[in-house]
Amino acid sequence: MTRNFATLPLLLLLIVISLPLTVMYGFLILDTFTDAPPGELWPDRFTLEHWRFLFDGGEIGNVWAAAGNSLILAGSMTVIVLTVSTTGAYALSRLNLPFRRFFLAGVLVMHAFPSVTLLIGVFFVLNLTGLYNSMIGVILVKSSLMLPFGIWIMKGFYDAVPWEIEMAGVQDGASRFTVWRRLILPQVKPGLVALSVFSFLDGWGEYLLPRILAPGSDMEVLSVFLNELIAADQLGFNFNLFKSVGVFYTLPVVLLYVIFQHRLMNIFGGGTKG
Amino acid sequence: MRLHLDNFTKRFDGNPVIEGMNFVVEDGEMLALLGPSGCGKSTTLFAIAGIYRADGGRILFGDRDVTNLPSQRRNVGVVFQNYALYPHMSVEENIGFPLTVGRIRRDKAEVARAVREIAELIHIEELLARKPAQLSGGQQQRVALARALVRRPGILLLDEPLANLDARLRLEMRSEIRRIQLETGITAILVTHDQVEAMSMCDRVAIMERGRILQIGPPTELYRAPVNRFVAGFLGNPPIVFLEGRTAGQGSFAMDQGLHLPLPPRLRGLPADRPISLGIRPEHFGTGGTAQATGRVTFVEPQGRETLFDIETAPGVILRSVQPAREDVGVGDIVTWPIDVDNLLAFDAEGTRL
Numbered sequence: 219m220t221r222n223f224a225t226l227p228l229l230l231l232l233i234v235i236s237l238p239l240t241v242m243y244g245f246l247i248l249d250t251f252t253d254a255p256p257g258e259l260w261p262d263r264f265t266l267e268h269w270r271f272l273f274d275g276g277e278i279g280n281v282w283a284a285a286g287n288s289l290i291l292a293g294s295m296t297v298i299v300l301t302v303s304t305t306g307a308y309a310l311s312r313l314n315l316p317f318r319r320f321f322l323a324g325v326l327v328m329h330a331f332p333s334v335t336l337l338i339g340v341f342f343v344l345n346l347t348g349l350y351n352s353m354i355g356v357i358l359v360k361s362s363l364m365l366p367f368g369i370w371i372m373k374g375f376y377d378a379v380p381w382e383i384e385m386a387g388v389q390d391g392a393s394r395f396t397v398w399r400r401l402i403l404p405q406v407k408p409g410l411v412a413l414s415v416f417s418f419l420d421g422w423g424e425y426l427l428p429r430i431l432a433p434g435s436d437m438e439v440l441s442v443f444l445n446e447l448i449a450a451d452q453l454g455f456n457f458n459l460f461k462s463v464g465v466f467y468t469l470p471v472v473l474l475y476v477i478f479q480h481r482l483m484n485i486f487g488g489g490t491k492g
Numbered sequence: 493m494r495l496h497l498d499n500f501t502k503r504f505d506g507n508p509v510i511e512g513m514n515f516v517v518e519d520g521e522m523l524a525l526l527g528p529s530g531c532g533k534s535t536t537l538f539a540i541a542g543i544y545r546a547d548g549g550r551i552l553f554g555d556r557d558v559t560n561l562p563s564q565r566r567n568v569g570v571v572f573q574n575y576a577l578y579p580h581m582s583v584e585e586n587i588g589f590p591l592t593v594g595r596i597r598r599d600k601a602e603v604a605r606a607v608r609e610i611a612e613l614i615h616i617e618e619l620l621a622r623k624p625a626q627l628s629g630g631q632q633q634r635v636a637l638a639r640a641l642v643r644r645p646g647i648l649l650l651d652e653p654l655a656n657l658d659a660r661l662r663l664e665m666r667s668e669i670r671r672i673q674l675e676t677g678i679t680a681i682l683v684t685h686d687q688v689e690a691m692s693m694c695d696r697v698a699i700m701e702r703g704r705i706l707q708i709g710p711p712t713e714l715y716r717a718p719v720n721r722f723v724a725g726f727l728g729n730p731p732i733v734f735l736e737g738r739t740a741g742q743g744s745f746a747m748d749q750g751l752h753l754p755l756p757p758r759l760r761g762l763p764a765d766r767p768i769s770l771g772i773r774p775e776h777f778g779t780g781g782t783a784q785a786t787g788r789v790t791f792v793e794p795q796g797r798e799t800l801f802d803i804e805t806a807p808g809v810i811l812r813s814v815q816p817a818r819e820d821v822g823v824g825d826i827v828t829w830p831i832d833v834d835n836l837l838a839f840d841a842e843g844t845r846l
């Protein structure tokens with residue numbers, strides 16, 4: 219780190235600015251474990267009552283099923299995005315494809331395209347193929363919307379791998395596929411890790427698509443589940459329970475971020491140096 | 493294995509880069525492809541390796557026509573300029589990689605034995621467990637060489653293998669590569685734009701310019717008897733000096749600026765008043781000979797063992813001299829030094845040597 223200016227004032231400023239956020243998060247966590255007298259801000263007793271929903275679905279329904287559905291959405295999407303991005307980006311980066319420039323431009327345009335505007339078209343397509351109101355439809359749509367980003371990022375990583383490595387591999391007698399799998403893929407691993415975390419988080423947090431494209435599906439994802447809690451007004455004024463479910467929903471995100479934060483930064487560097 | 497390029501042609505997007513190139517590298521011989529940047533050295537090399545497809549002509553390994561074979565089936569070892577080691581593999585895995593892919597599957601013990609053998613030849617036994625990032629440039633170079641040789645290829649191709657090394661290491665690796673080439677008896681092609689490298693490491697040197705081979709032969713032959721001005725100017729450091737003038741009577745050479753020199757005996761028969769250029773190598777001025785030139789010293793460059801002088805022998809006519817180190821002559825002195833007339837080179841107006 220370069221020390222061109224004093225870090226202390228900057229640090230103080232950052233702390234002040236982020237204070238409200240920190241306080242809010244602090245209360246969020248606190249509230250899930252405590253109860254406060256009506257009308258008061260400060261809690262006066264500790265309780266695990268608000269976390270009972272984890273074992274007892276009586277009050278709000280089965281949260282684990284919703285979490286499982288979210289997991290399926292995020293997981294399948296990650297697998298699809300990863301598979302298509304790693305292979306597609308390699309082709310775009312290295313192979314002499316016909317229409318390569320067209321594909322590249324297409325990816326870039328798609329990447330910048332506001333996906334909400336596509337919803338109506340997507341709806342018709344899903345209806346036509348009979349995938350409307352199904353989890354598979356949501357997964358496919360969500361993945362394809364994520365793909366331009368994934369392909370573009372992975373292409374950046376592939377581009378950073380020296381051409382000679384590939385040629386050396388071919389000279390050593392390996393097929394193009396072996397070269398890709400054993401020599402190139404290990405070098406874009408940081409990109410793979412970052413991209414999978416990204417797409418997982420993206421899928422996990424997705425609300426709009428499942429809501430619109432599969433409103434009647436019996437596979438309700440966690441975000442929709444959470445929304446339904448307020449909408450249905452089941453809880454009365456039990457906000458602390460609502461907050462607990464919210465924390466439960468956020469936990470995987472925080473966890474993933476903590477584990478992968480260094481790797482995630484890679485994606486912005488776009489390089490493989492480590 | 494003998495290598496034969498027969499009328500080889502390569503174009504990029506329709507532009508011919510190499511046109512109708514012919515040469516033969518004999519079994520066990522090491523040939524240098526020497527030429528300025530962009531003349532097509534790497535292109536030729538990569539075509540031999542199978543990375544580029546030939547657009548015309550044939551490439552023969554021994555009697556086998558490999559023109560249309562993919563790289564994987566040519567069994568050629570290549571050392572790239574930046575070594576192209578696989579960063580995620582240890583040195584041992586790097587060297588062993590060629591043995592673990594391809595059609596012939598070898599068991600682990602066999603691979604380990606082959607790797608150890610080649611590592612001993614190249615003197616890198618103690619580096620096998622390291623990753624490429626933990627090696628110095630010279631060591632990486634050795635690993636790249638070991639990897640290229642482990643499959644016992646018929647032909648070894650080296651693309652500017654020493655360009656990324658510092659001066660000392662370059663000297664060391666120069667003799668190392670030659671030693672390994674001689675010990676394995678492999679046919680090798682070295683691409684370089686460093687004449688010293690080409691001349692010191694190889695049996696024969698091919699000088700290339702703009703996709704053509706101008707001359708091919710043993711280094712001393714190229715140096716002593718270059719076919720044209722380009723070759724004469726390319727070889728030799730400090731370089732040869734060209735004097736533009738005309739033949740005059742009695743087998744002599746005259747410049748408009750007033751310098752007169754005798755021609756070498758073999759050229760005395762040239763008709764008078766023909767435009768020619770005379771090439772004088774620095775070592776042929778100031779060390780002995782039958783003619784003399786007088787001039788003022790304009791530049792002195794001591795280089796330790798030798799000293800370099802620039803002498804202005806006529807207005808605007810600078811001759812260069814390299815002599816064993818001496819300090820008795822300084823800038824501004826007037827000197828009269830001998831010229832070795834027998835070793836002068838003369839070229840006609842088209843640049844061909846006379």
Ligand SMILES: Nc1ncnc2c1ncn2[C@@H]1O[C@H](COP(=O)(O)OP(=O)(O)OP(=O)(O)O)[C@@H](O)[C@H]1O
Nearest residue numbers: 504505509527528529530531532533534535536685
């Ligand atoms: N892939 C390519 N596409 C188009 N032109 C190319 C390609 N590769 C090389 N060339 C052109 O072919 C010519 C020869 O290139 P090459 O790389 O063989 O030169 P070189 O002799 O190896 O030069 P250097 O000493 O700089 O490495 C150059 O003019 C170059 O611009």
Ligand SMILES: [Mg+2]
Nearest residue numbers: 533534535651
């Ligand atoms: Mg080159």
